[in-house]
Amino acid sequence: MTYQGLIQRYGQYLDLPAHTKNISLLEGNTPLIPMPRLSKEFGCELFVKFEGLNPTGSFKDRGMTAAISEAVGRGAKTVICASTGNTAASAAAYAARAGLRAIVLIPEGKVAAGKLAGAIAYGAEVIQIQGSFDDALTLVVEITQKTPIALVNSINPYRIEGQKTAAFEICDVLGEAPDWLCLPVGNAGNITSYWAGFKQYQKGLPQVLGVQAAGAAPLVLGHPVEKPETIATAIRIGKPARGEQALEAAQESNGRIIAVSDEEILSAQRILASEGVWVEPASAAGLAGLIAESAKGAFDARGKKIVVVCTGHGLKDPSIITDAFQFPKIIPMNYDALLDVIGGA
Ligand code: AN7
Numbered sequence: 001m002t003y004q005g006l007i008q009r010y011g012q013y014l015d016l017p018a019h020t021k022n023i024s025l026l027e028g029n030t031p032l033i034p035m036p037r038l039s040k041e042f043g044c045e046l047f048v049k050f051e052g053l054n055p056t057g058s059f060k061d062r063g064m065t066a067a068i069s070e071a072v073g074r075g076a077k078t079v080i081c082a083s084t085g086n087t088a089a090s091a092a093a094y095a096a097r098a099g100l101r102a103i104v105l106i107p108e109g110k111v112a113a114g115k116l117a118g119a120i121a122y123g124a125e126v127i128q129i130q131g132s133f134d135d136a137l138t139l140v141v142e143i144t145q146k147t148p149i150a151l152v153n154s155i156n157p158y159r160i161e162g163q164k165t166a167a168f169e170i171c172d173v174l175g176e177a178p179d180w181l182c183l184p185v186g187n188a189g190n191i192t193s194y195w196a197g198f199k200q201y202q203k204g205l206p207q208v209l210g211v212q213a214a215g216a217a218p219l220v221l222g223h224p225v226e227k228p229e230t231i232a233t234a235i236r237i238g239k240p241a242r243g244e245q246a247l248e249a250a251q252e253s254n255g256r257i258i259a260v261s262d263e264e265i266l267s268a269q270r271i272l273a274s275e276g277v278w279v280e281p282a283s284a285a286g287l288a289g290l291i292a293e294s295a296k297g298a299f300d301a302r303g304k305k306i307v308v309v310c311t312g313h314g315l316k317d318p319s320i321i322t323d324a325f326q327f328p329k330i331i332p333m334n335y336d337a338l339l340d341v342i343g344g345a
Contacts (some may be wrong), residue, residue, distance in 0.1 A: 003029055006065055006165045013168065013200060014161040016066060019073035023098045027054050027061035028165055032173045032307065037275050038287075042294065042301040047178070048277050049170060052313030056118055059166060059190060059311045060090035066162030067152040068094035076150040077101060080143060082136030083153075084186065084234050085115030086312055091152050092124035103149070105129050105136040110233050112280065112317035132228060133187075134239040154189025155241050163190055167197025170307055177204035180301075182286035183309035185210040185219065185257060186235035188246035190311065195249035206307070208255035209299075210246055211289030213282075217259035219243055231262045231320065234282035234312060260288040266320075267291075278314030286310070 005024030007014070032047045039046040051059035068091070071079055078101040081091045088104035088111070095102035102124040106116070109128070119126050129136050137153060144151040154160060171177055177198050185191050191210045198205050212220055216228035216236050225238035240246060250257045260268075265281050268288035272279055286308045293299035314321070331337040 006062060006162060007069060010165045010168050014066060014164065016070060016158060016161060017073070020069045021073040022065075023069045023072055023094055024065050025055035025061065025093060025097060027065050028169065030054060030166075030169070032170060033277060035275055035277070038271070042290075042306070044301040044304045044306050046301075046306045046308065048272070049166060049307050049309045050277060050279075051166065051309060051311045052279055052283065052316075056086075056089045056093045057114070057313040057316055058086035058090065059163065059309075060086045061094070062165050063154060063159030063162040063189070063193070064090040064094045064152065066158040067156050068098050068100070070158045071150040071152065072098045072100065076148070078103065078148075079150045079152045080104070080140050081152045082106075082133055082140045083111075084133050084236055085111040085119075086234060086316070087153065088124065088126065089115050089118030089122065092119045092122035095124065096122045101125070103127065105140055107132050107136060107236070110236060112233055113319055114313075114316035133237050134228075137187075137241065153241070154187055154192075159189060160193045160196060163193030164197030164200065166309070167194045168201050171198070171201050171203035174305065175203070177201075177206045178307040179206060179304040180209060180255070180306045181206040181309065182209040182211065182290045182306065184232070184235050184282050184285035184311055185212050185246055186216075186237040186240065186282065188219070188240040188242035190309075191249050192242045192245040194309075195245075195253065205253060208249050208253040209286070209289050209293065210250055210255070210257040211285040212257065212259045213265065213285065214259040214261045219246055219257045220259040230265075232265050232280075232282035232285060233317070234280060235285065258289050258293065260285060260292050264288040264292055266324075269314075269320075272310065273314065277310065279310040280312040280314055280316040281320055283310040283312045
């Protein structure tokens with residue numbers, strides 16, 4: 001049978017109500033890409049779980065197929081979310097597929113171009129709010145308490161159910177859980193989902209390294225951040241909805257949650273791209289964390305199986321790259337000019 005999406009593939013492991021009506025874009029089934037050069041450098045077996053290859057370019061599609069399928073089944077007509085961008089694009093796509101109205105609230109001026117374009121292309125009503133993601137989330141929680149509009153942020157338990165499938169896939173490919181799982185942490189839905197997924201699947205448990213951006217690191221600081229700031233706009237979040245569960249996952253797994261600088265994130269993004277995997281900045285945080293911990297001597301990767309979760313595609317945030325590089329040279333249309341500019345072959 002050809003692949004029919006996550007609910008068909010793993011539905012038996014997901015706690016979804018009987019009324020759920022499967023809405024799928026054949027999300028999931030993303031590759032676990034071996035990274036030979038990084039593996040050699042760390043003396044380990046390092047893999048990237050490339051979640052940027054989901055239908056809307058991020059891991060959010062795993063939870064969204066579940067949340068939208070449940071919402072449709074119970075008769076919802078309109079869904080809403082707050083988003084740093086990827087949730088918005090994903091909600092917009094799955095709502096479009098289901099024939100629902102989608103409203104997405106984003107922080108003004110702080111959403112990467114590819115995500116905003118996606119949300120608009122799929123036909124969502126996109127509203128910028130003069131505030132942060134955290135402010136937007138407060139607003140959508142209030143409106144979904146007072147109206148029949150369905151909330152599809154990761155406070156919605158079905159989002160977590162759907163996102164557990166990434167842990168299942170990793171275990172299915174490796175035959176067991178890896179020794180370490182490194183991933184970015186924003187609103188903390190994903191780390192919560194992975195941990196729940198590994199515990200449920202009973203193929204062993206990884207140690208979990210959750211990585212926040214230094215300018216948006218409430219779980220490292222131990223208190224909310226009122227004005228989070230980072231170039232990794234996906235994780236520009238100061239009050240994670242599932243912060244407690246993220247800390248639990250780190251603690252129970254004998255792992256930890258750390259912060260890395262924007263420079264470290266951009267460096268990790270370049271390193272991944274130099275081995276053929278282009279991810280958006282936030283998605284490079286997991287590797288940035290691994291590199292930072294190893295450099296400090298706080299992480300011995302040797303002989304370990306390590307999965308670095310890359311949550312979103314590089315195409316989501318193209319300006320991060322083009323702003324930082326010289327614009328490609330322009331030459332006259334002749335052979336000599338070409339030879340001249342490349343300086344020989
Ligand atoms: C690429 O889209 O919160 O810790 O509103 O887009 O589960 O929040 C995105 C989060 C990591 C953090 N990597 O995951 C949103 C949003 C990417 C992301 C995260 C996000 P969580």
